[in-house]
Amino acid sequence: MTPLLKRQRGAVAIMVALGMMVLLAVAGLAIDTGLAYLVKARLNAAVDSAALAGARAVTAGNTQSEQTASAQAAAKQFFEANIPASYLMSRPKLLSTSVVFNAGEVTIDVKADAPMPVSIMQLMGFKSLTPVASAQTVRRDLDMAFVIDTSRSLIDVGPTVRTSAKSFLNKFNVTQDRVGLVHFSSGAVMDYPIFKSARGFQRDAMLSTISGFVFDGGTSSFEGMRRARDDLNAIPPLNRSSLRVIVFFSDGAPTSFGVNLPFGTCNRPGVVDSVGVGLLRLDAQYEYVSNACTLSSQAWNTLKKLPKYYNAVDTASTEWKVQTLSPRPVVEDIGDATKFKQNVGNAARNLAEAVAAKARDDNIFVFTLGMGEGLKDKNADGETGEAVLKCMANVADGPSRCYNANKNVGMYCYAATEADLTPCFSKLASAILRISK
Template identity: 45%
Template sequence: MKRIATPKRQKGSVSVIVAVSLIALLGIIGLAVDSGLGYMIKARLDAATDGAVIAAGEAVTRGNNQTEQTTNAQQAASAFFTANYPAGFLGSNATAGTPSVVFNAGTVTIGMTAQASVPVTFMQTLGFKVLNVSASSQAIRKTLDMAFVIDNTGSLNSPGVPAAVRSNAIAFLNNFDVTNDRVALMHFAFGTVVDVPFNGNTRGFDRATMAADINNYTFNGNTNSAEAIWNARNQLNTVITQPSSLRVIVFFSDGAPNSFSSFFPTNQSACNNNKAGTIASGDATNGFLSGLDSISALSQPFPSPCYKNGLTKTNDAGTLVTALPKWYNAHNINEQIFPIWPVTAPRAVPNGNVTYVNVNRVSRNLLEAMAAQARIEGTYVFTLGYGPELVAPAGPDNEIGEDVLKCMANTPDSLPRCYNPQQPVGVFCYAATPADLLPCFTQLASQILRISK
């Protein structure tokens, strides 16, 4: 009779399998725990290097030459990294490399790398003792062409205001790169003076000369804003033939426009010499007009031969000017880009009669049309408004000057007829007091630098 064989007990084999399985399980757990720790360190390292190169991109504008700019950029990057990656974060040890700053044809490329290591726990069962992670970031600062326009009208000539305008306008320029950015400076009242034009396609700008010009500004005259925007566009479109990737007009004013320039026919033969002039309507609703003034000076009346038979610049200009031209033509008598009359919107100017209402409305229509044309051409418009006059009703239609500046900048909170999201969207900032000018100028500079990256 055969016996049936019974299986032998395998206690030892099971123990080995369990031990091996535990080691594998610990390895899997260790991989999950330590890898999770590594991901958190990696995320913090990425954020620190990203922020560092952005900070360097802002700091690289400071300095009078590339050596100073490189030093400032590297110091800013290192300071930002140290502040945003705390020593010993999650037990790690991090080191950051010296940021690279490369200037090339107007573009500045900033790069930074960093590494971090942290001892592992569970993964030691798989033979790992340290987990290493790394990060690298790069920021490219776009080239910038900027026309900086400053209002010098008489309404700004009140205690403390001129000094605040001068100091903060100069501080605003300190945010930009004197070796790579291109900046043109101009100021306006009855006419516009281009203090420092663009130097053709040459990179950089003369900040010291601009500061000296701004410090010499006086404040007098009416608000011929359209002439200022025309000059800003002309600088960007004709003086520069190789435009930068970012083009900006920064426009500072304390009120809505009330003047405009063109070739005006007059009843004085001495004035009909193919010379463009400025006619002003003022802000009151008394129907008073003044002019004619030079379009290339802050406040300079036409020569006295224009004012015969008892006429003066301060007389009603309607006595001197016989009609309004149909087109804005201050720089080319045959130019037909911006209509003056007849127009129905945004403000109706039905005829060429020389009236207070027509002149005031034309002044505002032209400004908005020229700003819109700049945006169509791909230029951002940033506006800064100052003072109580900007938020008080003025002109024949009791308009708020702030609304005009918002329309120029194409801000989402501008009048519904103005906002066009398909065009460059700029920024408007309102400074109620002289003390508010600094944060407003700072905000505009920060927004321009943000879109330049």
């Protein structure tokens, strides 16, 4: 063999060896980085779930330190549940969970890494790879009015209503969220107005008040909603939270609303009900304006005409139409039992839907919860109470005449039985917390 041929064979051997090393390096890079990519993807999912869990859990506790601890514990639990301790030979570790409170917003920052050994890449001097991941969830500030029906039709399920309503309140942040409480039947009572500048709400006091609720009277949905909307709008614009919500619970169709009309010799504002009771107080659950305002002392048909506009609070106001052609016809004549029941009942429904629509114009979400089979019963016009609640919430499966996709779309939840009530409240709370992120 000539010296030249020997040199050529040696050069080829060197080239083959170098080529094999390059191929091994490429293969090692492909294998190790491929595994690192899988670990990184799983790590991203774990920190995302941890950040969301922290944002949900930050509502637990009466102080910021307690809320921080709750958020961090939930983040750790969800992180560990979403990535195994030795996933693809890595060592996942939650590095930090930061919880920052700032003017009604809570920011949850989660960071983690997952060091992992390499295989063939060790030939290139690499000992390990360390995928890292981070996630942030910002929970927006919240202003919420909670409106609870306490009409007589709920008396048999009163304990469940109280328990479910309290569990709902416990899902919100007592130091950051602002919550007001209203209960209504024939009239509406503002139990706790929303704070107008400070953050937080009086949860313990509200829970105690709910425990004392009694169930009596009619269903003046408009009065409950009106008080809630007015309370939210009383917050100065610069102090309002970025998310504003009314949560409205009821078991029946609206039957009553306020008027300022002479009722025999009882000439003062009050609530009339389509079932024909006397004149009741606007600001009480179920109480006559005076002893002179009962059916035993006055004849209901002394209320001759309905006003053109809602005038119980301000006689000069033209914000709410009472007499109207749609969505249900209402005329002024209530001079006999049939006309009284039909026109008062139609006006009560119209006003409840109208105040919800006005709330959306104010950039307020309306969430409604209906309970009981009675909501699906049809009245003489073939209409159900459930249709009113769906219309108030502006949901797609509600009446087409009132659904507007360009306005805030809320949520309606139907609780057919007592057992469905707490899950329904939880569903609404989850939806509110979800849009607050």
